[in-house]
Amino acid sequence: MFTLPSPAKLNLFLHINGRRPDGYHELQTLFQFLDYGDDVGFSPRDDDRILLDPALPGVPDRDNLILLAALALRRTVDQPLCGVNLSLTKRLPMGGGLGGGSSNAATTLLGLNRLWQLGRSCEELAELGLQLGADVPVFVRGFAAWGEGIGEKLTPAEPPEIWYLVLKPDCNISTGLIFSEQGLTRDTPRIKIAPAFEGDASRYRNDCEDVVCRLYPEVKRSLDWLAQFGPARLTGTGACIFGRFPTESKAQKVWASRPSGITGFVARGVNLSPLHKKLTELK
Known part of the structure; x- marks a missing residue:
């Protein structure tokens, strides 16, 4: 039995360069991880069942990326494998642009690769994870x-x-909705x-x-407040926003002065x- 972290990511910037014929968008972005996130636990079973406990509220099993990742990996193996009890300690907000679901899927793939001793690279x-979501490969590769693309x-x-300092306004944002907006x-x-590496992503x-x-005024209010203390930006398609600070103490000081009703956390980029x-x- 073991537990693995499932970290958050930030998009330090996100540029959209065009739309492909298949409906996906061509992007340029800079990913960085945070030393903060969820945890996924792995415990082998005596049968071949794959179970997740607790279930994720509001997410049916057929849409849960943890279970989808586990099933996708098992389908690539022709030999019998033990079942597994998966547990999720959820800290990352859903619909926040922090990659929580994609990170959970990546942690599941890497954890089961170890538990089942598959030796997959x-x-x-990452190639398998791409079938589950565009952000899964960055979490699998780990840099x-x-x-x-x-x-x-x-x-x-x-x-x-x-x-x-990462803030989560009180709203959940659909990535599909944002990418379908005419504006x-x-x-x-x-x-x-x-030039992007040599310069400052800010x-x-x-x-x-x-x-x-425009669609979520609560995001704009939080962004305007955080911008008082330096550059502030949306990550992914939101709803989370982040501000940069040179030290933990400076970030914590701003966090302590936040408006009521806003959740969030302070973390280091890694x-x-x-x-x-x-x-x-x-190992």
Whole structure:
């Protein structure tokens, strides 16, 4: 029996370069992990059943990425495998743009690869994870990355490992709704990797931010408040927003002064996923 972290990610910027014929959008983004997230527990069973307890409220089993990841991996194996009890300690808000579901799926793939002793490479698991969601590969590979395509084309990156204050306004945002909005910016010119790495990601933007703020006034209010203390930005398609701070104490000071009714946390940006760090310790 063992437990693995399922960390959050931030999109330090998110540019939308166009829409593909299949409806997906071409993106450029910079992913970084946080030392904060969910936990997924793994315990083998004497039968072949795969069970998740507790169930995720409001998410039926057929849509739960943890169970979908487990079943997808088991379908790639021709030999009998033991069942597993999966447990989820949920800290990341749903619909927050922090990649919680994708992270849970990646942790499940890597955890079951270890439990079942399959010996699959990160590349193989990332390819399988892409069938579950565009953000799953970055969590499987486990390094901060420049992302292109629909977010699955990844180049390792090393953004500064600074502190972030992450706020979650009281709303849940549908990624599909945001990407279907007519007013969404879809023609941001592509930038080259080298200048983006050499520069400060705060120079760039999140192309979803204007649409999200128009549709969800609570996000705009939180963003305006956090912007008093420095650059603030939406992550992914929201609803979470984040501000950058050079030290934990400065981030905690702002967190302590937040308006009532806003949840969130302070965490450090890390370029090696806590999941991969833990897997290395377990070997």
